[in-house]
Amino acid sequence: MPRPDGATALVTGASKGIGAAIAKALAADGWLVAVNYRSDEEGAQATVAAIEEQSGRAAAIHGDVVDADPGDLFAAAEEQLGPVLALVNNAGVRADNLAIQIDDDDWDKVLDTNLSAAFRLTKRALRPMLKARYGRVVNIASVVGPRANAGQANYAAAKAGLIGMTKTVAHEVARRGITVNAVAPGFIETDMTKDLAADVAQVVPARRAGKPEEVGAAVRFLASDDAAYVTGTTLYVDGGMSA
């Protein structure tokens, strides 16, 4: 069944970086886009403006995925745009340290934002998707998780958990025309990675960091009608790192 008219995509953490690129890619493919942000309103509005400049429709939706009632985020998106039939769980944080030095707050914060919030939003998103017999959930995971990265035990746990959750939820709802997939970015040029080692070229076969737009393109495909038979999978956008 093709994407219904007025279908809206909710992208969490879309004020900048990968989230903003995803929002723009989805808008270019005809989705109405709810650009969620926690604190960077200016960034979110800039994303909305960029989308509108390309004749798309978008709205900035404020809310911290950890604290906000998922119902409120969805209601705001539905009121301003349309029925939310795509959810991109992109909001994520890092709090890096060796395992023996990660305190409870840093563990909880990373698990809550990157995994638990994604679950709560997915659960809420499935309600209208089940009724519509159509939906797309894309979870932004990472090469870290399936792969080790010293100093990121909390992040790795959350991202690996996200991939596990993706597969099981995909199985549960596949026959309702709802696909659930993960995208696993490698080194991507964003604020979140600018303090990481500059010698990315040493570890990445493609000899460069990826661009946010390249992650956006992967999400656009998975959210499209062309990907209706793709579910429960993880698409790595990592220049060959995981191969």
Place this chain on the structure above:
Amino acid sequence: MATAVTPEAVEKVVFDALPQFGAEPSEITREATFEDLDVDSLDLAELSQIIEDEFGVQLKGDDVGKIKTVGDAIDLVVSRAG
């Protein structure tokens, strides 16, 4: 505004909803088992959402796991409405 919970009202909502999950309308009775109607756990989870939207009565996963027949589901909703 939630619809008043009466056995008749719940029966109507449940009987009307079941065909969308593939149940054969002529086979839907209070005594019919969900298994016979080919209605599985995902269908029942959706049915719970429909009931919650209509009557404001929330059915938890554990509740739904115990019901076997259409009558069980109707009785459960009525009892949860208190």
